[in-house]
Amino acid sequence: MTQSFRLENVGLINRNKKLSFKFNGKSYFGYEGDTLASALIANGVHLVGRSFKYHRPRGFFGAGVDEPYAIVQLYRNGETEPNIKATEQELFDGLEAKSVNCWPSVNFDIGAINNFLKIFLPAGFYYKTFMWPKSFWFKVYEPFIRKAAGLGVASIKHDKERYEHKYEYCDLLITGSGPSGLASAYAAAKNGARVILAEDKARFGGTLLTSEVNIGNKSGKEWAEGIVAELKEMPNVTVKNRSQVFGYYDHNMLVMSERISDHLPETKKFHPKQRLWYIRAKEVLISSGSIERPIVFGNNDTPGVMLSSAAKEYLKVYGVLVGRNPLIFTNNDSGYETAIEFKKNGIDPIILDTRKNPQSEIVDEAKNLGLNIRFSHVVVAAQGYKKVKSADVAKISDDKEQLGTIENIKCDCICVSGFWTPTIHLASQSGNKTKFNEDIDAFIPGTSKQNEKTLGAANGVFTLDETLKSSIETGYELSNQITNNNNKVSFPNVVEKKSTVHDKFWCVPLPKGKNYKRFLDFQNDVAVSDIEIALKEGYRSIEHVKRYTTLGMATDQGKTSNLNGLQLVSKIENKVVPNVGHTTFRPPYTPVSIGAIVGREVGKHSKPTRKSPMHSWHEKNNAIFVDAGVWLRPRYYKQGDENLFEGSKREAKNVRSNVGVCDVTTLGKIDIKGPDAAELLNRVYTNAWLKLPVGKARYGVMLREDGIVMDDGTTTRISENHYHMTTTTAQAANVLSHLEYYLQLVWPELNVNVVSTTEQWAGAAIAGPKSRDLLQKLFPNSDVSNEGLPFMGYTEGDLFGVKARIFRISFSGELAYEVNVESNNGNFMWEKIIELGQEFKIQPYGTEALSTLRIEMGHVAGSELDGRTIPYDNSLEGLLSKKKDFIGKRSLNRKSFTAEDRQKIVGVVPLDKKTSIPEGSHLVKDSKAPLPNPKLGYISASCWSVEHDNPFSLAILKDGKKMIGEKLFVMSPLKNKVIPVEIVSSHYVDPKGERVRS
Amino acid sequence: MLFIKCPHCGWRSQNEFSYGGDATVKRPELGKQVSDQEWDDFVYNRKSLRGKHWELWQHLSGCRQWIKVERDTATHEIFNTLKANEEIS
Numbered sequence A: 001m002t003q004s005f006r007l008e009n010v011g012l013i014n015r016n017k018k019l020s021f022k023f024n025g026k027s028y029f030g031y032e033g034d035t036l037a038s039a040l041i042a043n044g045v046h047l048v049g050r051s052f053k054y055h056r057p058r059g060f061f062g063a064g065v066d067e068p069y070a071i072v073q074l075y076r077n078g079e080t081e082p083n084i085k086a087t088e089q090e091l092f093d094g095l096e097a098k099s100v101n102c103w104p105s106v107n108f109d110i111g112a113i114n115n116f117l118k119i120f121l122p123a124g125f126y127y128k129t130f131m132w133p134k135s136f137w138f139k140v141y142e143p144f145i146r147k148a149a150g151l152g153v154a155s156i157k158h159d160k161e162r163y164e165h166k167y168e169y170c171d172l173l174i175t176g177s178g179p180s181g182l183a184s185a186y187a188a189a190k191n192g193a194r195v196i197l198a199e200d201k202a203r204f205g206g207t208l209l210t211s212e213v214n215i216g217n218k219s220g221k222e223w224a225e226g227i228v229a230e231l232k233e234m235p236n237v238t239v240k241n242r243s244q245v246f247g248y249y250d251h252n253m254l255v256m257s258e259r260i261s262d263h264l265p266e267t268k269k270f271h272p273k274q275r276l277w278y279i280r281a282k283e284v285l286i287s288s289g290s291i292e293r294p295i296v297f298g299n300n301d302t303p304g305v306m307l308s309s310a311a312k313e314y315l316k317v318y319g320v321l322v323g324r325n326p327l328i329f330t331n332n333d334s335g336y337e338t339a340i341e342f343k344k345n346g347i348d349p350i351i352l353d354t355r356k357n358p359q360s361e362i363v364d365e366a367k368n369l370g371l372n373i374r375f376s377h378v379v380v381a382a383q384g385y386k387k388v389k390s391a392d393v394a395k396i397s398d399d400k401e402q403l404g405t406i407e408n409i410k411c412d413c414i415c416v417s418g419f420w421t422p423t424i425h426l427a428s429q430s431g432n433k434t435k436f437n438e439d440i441d442a443f444i445p446g447t448s449k450q451n452e453k454t455l456g457a458a459n460g461v462f463t464l465d466e467t468l469k470s471s472i473e474t475g476y477e478l479s480n481q482i483t484n485n486n487n488k489v490s491f492p493n494v495v496e497k498k499s500t501v502h503d504k505f506w507c508v509p510l511p512k513g514k515n516y517k518r519f520l521d522f523q524n525d526v527a528v529s530d531i532e533i534a535l536k537e538g539y540r541s542i543e544h545v546k547r548y549t550t551l552g553m554a555t556d557q558g559k560t561s562n563l564n565g566l567q568l569v570s571k572i573e574n575k576v577v578p579n580v581g582h583t584t585f586r587p588p589y590t591p592v593s594i595g596a597i598v599g600r601e602v603g604k605h606s607k608p609t610r611k612s613p614m615h616s617w618h619e620k621n622n623a624i625f626v627d628a629g630v631w632l633r634p635r636y637y638k639q640g641d642e643n644l645f646e647g648s649k650r651e652a653k654n655v656r657s658n659v660g661v662c663d664v665t666t667l668g669k670i671d672i673k674g675p676d677a678a679e680l681l682n683r684v685y686t687n688a689w690l691k692l693p694v695g696k697a698r699y700g701v702m703l704r705e706d707g708i709v710m711d712d713g714t715t716t717r718i719s720e721n722h723y724h725m726t727t728t729t730a731q732a733a734n735v736l737s738h739l740e741y742y743l744q745l746v747w748p749e750l751n752v753n754v755v756s757t758t759e760q761w762a763g764a765a766i767a768g769p770k771s772r773d774l775l776q777k778l779f780p781n782s783d784v785s786n787e788g789l790p791f792m793g794y795t796e797g798d799l800f801g802v803k804a805r806i807f808r809i810s811f812s813g814e815l816a817y818e819v820n821v822e823s824n825n826g827n828f829m830w831e832k833i834i835e836l837g838q839e840f841k842i843q844p845y846g847t848e849a850l851s852t853l854r855i856e857m858g859h860v861a862g863s864e865l866d867g868r869t870i871p872y873d874n875s876l877e878g879l880l881s882k883k884k885d886f887i888g889k890r891s892l893n894r895k896s897f898t899a900e901d902r903q904k905i906v907g908v909v910p911l912d913k914k915t916s917i918p919e920g921s922h923l924v925k926d927s928k929a930p931l932p933n934p935k936l937g938y939i940s941a942s943c944w945s946v947e948h949d950n951p952f953s954l955a956i957l958k959d960g961k962k963m964i965g966e967k968l969f970v971m972s973p974l975k976n977k978v979i980p981v982e983i984v985s986s987h988y989v990d991p992k993g994e995r996v997r998s
Numbered sequence B: 001m002l003f004i005k006c007p008h009c010g011w012r013s014q015n016e017f018s019y020g021g022d023a024t025v026k027r028p029e030l031g032k033q034v035s036d037q038e039w040d041d042f043v044y045n046r047k048s049l050r051g052k053h054w055e056l057w058q059h060l061s062g063c064r065q066w067i068k069v070e071r072d073t074a075t076h077e078i079f080n081t082l083k084a085n086e087e088i089s
């Protein structure tokens, strides 16, 4: 198969390596070094998609990041990715791509009916039409828009690829490897600065690859290759291609996405697909160049109409002709460069120049080559539906208002050049106050807010000589400020053709009697008429016009459309462009894959899962796990066909009758040391701590300054000035920060150190009437009698050679102990407990049984200490010291906190002793009262009491103190339940607390 | 992402820190009688101003020290950072 539009011996592609690919199911081939776009054009394929709103045929408009049309669905190595620009996607062997936005096919698209209905789809169409009636939104409009609109289709499969994040620091970050980027990087690097040079494309050099210039007796391309090769060898320089700096954030942090594997058939082993770089640069040099802007004319979205610079790039880089019969439509000298390239390859283009009589070296060269040039001429409209077939052209009057006789010229492509728009996105994102430059009719960077400078074409400088000089100077100056070195590089001798001024002409008037669509925004189908309607309807601010018409809101962010949109608004509004102002540039400059943004923060919680040292034992013993923050904890250990309810009931019962063991490693642990440790605890906790003896533990509650309970736990005095604090699993990190806050800022005079030891200790709670017998077996040399180790006592023991801490504390309400050993020995401890516990019928129990045990005991936990309750609400007021001040105490005498009918914790039992009560249900007096039924309280936690064998719940109830014995209703509209209940004491089991002391 | 100079560790990215609010708020001394108004001012009332602002940050994933940072809340410019025990001048 021959490639009818591929030139021989032209371009930078590797003709020794053929690559086969498929587009819309059809097989083609290209070469290594092609993009999908260049390979398709080489094969004569110009129809690649359908437009967003009218589903008009779409071809290629650009050759890179500015492409508004050629967006495809890519298939690679069994994965699919939407919204890939064909102009940026490098070809690889086996690549498959499909058109988007068309159904059933790109050639026959039913949505194109919108094209004929376009009178009904003017600006604001969606806002006007789909607002009413309201009930239609979910059922009719939204599904319709979803089907008709949108670009590609996101995969719903798990992405197998790996994406990484990297943090980097440098002296100079240089964005773009065109002439200004290379020159400044070279000057700065030679002066010892640490430089990162980022190039979006695969090839370095930017416009040097396509322009006919000479630098230091080398072609632009050779000069660029030499500089890049030298930079790559320098240890202080990082040179990255396929890397787009897309965001400029505060404090000179920029983010760059590096496409490491997207150009390969599959990602190499141990390589990421993409890497996101967070770069903190001392100085940023923006050398992002400029983007050619189109001239607006009738049917200017027809496939085959494209930027003249793109046509030149396809020719010079890829050896591809965008047409054999080209028409060049230009208002400046750039169009001539494209025309000359065509001519050199045996093609005779026609040039239409809006200028009357331009004089420059380039124009002269074109004349000398015998090119057909028509001055003061414009393209009125492109003709052809799926591809340009001809163009209606006409002479235009000097005032650019009147068209002459229209003539139809055969052509197969129209290459447009409406001059250049500096790429100021990064500068604008950095906070730079941009300014309008009359000479180039575009915005350029103005006053910097951060440490950035813009060079070359991005700064509106379009001559190579000036660009290289200023870039070398700037590279030197900035590096000199940072390194204090004085190594200068010399200015190379530059030969370039001089060009003359452009014509500030951007939109061809409509001929009489014709109503051609003249598009501004090619991706969102925004035409001149849409902007006119928006302004007629009263929209004034450019930000509003943008949102109403969707101008510049597509994935290309209006790279080719914004300025022409501004020109139009300023013309209609009779304002100058700078007074209209441009819309805000926001990151990302170009779409970034979600995978790159997410990086390694994938999977559950987007965080690594934390597991206790005994985790593998739990797994082997059929634990069903539950998330506790980022930890995994056994919820219950499944036996046979047991469900959660049956399993947890069995485990809880066994604790009440024999002995159970629970992994409590996840509890927060804080080591507290120092002569003032007791004083700190006394201020942090609500109860008294100064007299706690060594070898004793105490339960404590800590408040926030607003009086709300922050956390609870036991703290043990290990030695004179050494305490071991425990916190709830969820609050562990907050409590540590809280202590550090007071120690460092509020009471720096206290001599105390705190440090987290959560991960240093493995913990096992041994609970049940037989726990002491088991403990004696575990620590045969310790006195664990009720006298030797009383309730809230602490001792250290020897667990078969392993040092252990033994706390006699209880969450279950049974006689219980907690044993801690160093994490490394956690599994040893656990297996010993299970082994020696066999004769006492030990069973491990999970968090569900743990909850059951604490709920029926009336012990509060996270569901009661939920950031809304004070100590009284949890019946913890007995722990409030009257003798001392503590954090949050002053807040407790607030009126609502001391109200007579203040909410309080109670127990709730269903009258039928059968119906389980859903957590979160409301308590009401009258189940049939009219809505809104006054809520008296809510169910905080529910369980099946193993002691009483009926459902039992805890609730926070208004005036709870007086409600014991009352009959109320539990209402759960969510579960559609109404349950008559009786309010009882929250201490449903062992209200006197005898067991823990037995 | 801000770039904050920890007085103990040097320049670090914002994601190592956590925000801690107004650094000029002084907790009333323990045991001291304070009016409702004074207490509310300490617990709740904040200026939330636009412009230069002394605020607390904790170098959570670093030295764990609380530090004082003078930042412009509108522009994010950071003018000064101090250790916990250094007085705001």
Ligand SMILES: [Zn+2]
Binding pocket: B006, B007, B008, B009, B010, B059, B062, B063, B064, B065
């Ligand atoms: Zn630090």
